[in-house]
Amino acid sequence: MLVLDKHGRPLQPCTPARARKLLAAGRAVVHRHTPFVIRLKDRTVQDSEIQGVEVGVDPGSKATGVAVFTTRAGARTGLLAIEIRHRGGQIRDKLTARAALRRGRRSRNLRYRAPRFNNRARPQGWLAPSLRHRVDTTMSWVDRLRRWTPVTQVHVETVAFDTQLLQNPTIQSTEYQAGELAGYEVREYLLEKWKRRCAYCNATGIPLNIDHIHPRARGGSDRIANLTLACVPCNQAKGSTPVDVFLTDRPAVLARILRQAKTPLRDAAAASSTRWALWRALTCTGLPVQVATGGRTKWNRHRTGAPKTHTLDALHTGALDTVVRWPNTTLVATSTGRGSYARTRSNRYGFPRLHLPRKKQVHGFATGDLVHAVVPTGVKRGTHTGRVAVRTTGKFNIRTTTRLVQGIHHRHIRLLQRADGWAYTRQPEGQPTHA
Known part of the structure; x- marks a missing residue:
């Protein structure tokens, strides 16, 4: 469990059993539901002994693995595993659809601005929005972990393969x-x-x-x-x-x-550009950043007998002797965004067909909030926990880990955590994941 002192500064993580005892004794309060973070009421950084933790990052095209672990005498102990699922494909599709609508408007000779070609310059280090999204979301989680844990070092895969070594094995010693x-x-x-x-x-x-x-x-x-x-x-x-x-x-x-x-490996250039952009962003944090290749990660994984997942790859990134233990479950964080600025919905020609409500909160809830609902009677009777989608009627939909429950009245719903642009689920560690 992640732990903060009474001023909100990170302390050394503790075990779930220790966190339960602190909460039961009234010495701590729940600071955040997912990932679960507690805040001590009687402890500060000056009163605590902090060993520090390290973060491993395994970038992927659809998902990125992040592992928080401690290292002692070359042996790593996994504390937290997070799989970040990106929405770069959705961003690409939306940009393509927007470009098609704009081209269609121009070709129909409507009253629309003339095409301009003097604003197409791209700055140094430019990445496509779908690729920039992957870098930004990964950095967002690294910054979060720095706020919740005492991070001392970061390990990241910068390239999937050492292509110089592959083409010329004698390029170095x-x-x-x-x-x-x-x-x-x-x-x-x-x-x-x-x-x-x-x-x-x-x-x-x-x-x-x-x-x-x-x-x-x-x-x-x-x-x-x-x-x-x-x-x-x-x-x-x-x-x-x-x-x-x-x-x-x-x-x-x-x-x-x-x-x-x-033919070279598909998307190798794009993946390399993204990985190096991520490395540059990580170095700007001021933390020591250790780099490694995907081949070394797989070599480490085979030595420890770990299955192939993004989070276990993140745990095995870089130089290590062995891995003592890794978490039993993985927190899957799926990027959902924070809504849109659009106040209308368009038809297939790009013209507005309906207007959306201007306020996002209904009865104190907003779409994306993590909620807990207890329905006493009816066909929807039971306990439902998940991400809510609000309706002006006061009857909301809740997306749980297994299904979508529709039409739950707001009086049965209790807020757990405000929307932060992510949907959270858990899965057993060791299950195959996205590329």
């Missing part, structure tokens, strides 16, 4: 690429590039070997553009046979393999 780490970089890159399937028969869910498209016995190199994945039967059948001879009767497969071998 031989000690850098010796051992298993370079092999993990290559294998993970190929698994992502070839979609974890055999390049020759498209088999999935089976062991895959790294295969040289142009065999080494015939002068083929170890460059990443000459490597692919093959299942054991295809790898043995091909052997040192040239790929054009091996696929003589399958010219379409040959053309696909040669084309895909020259």
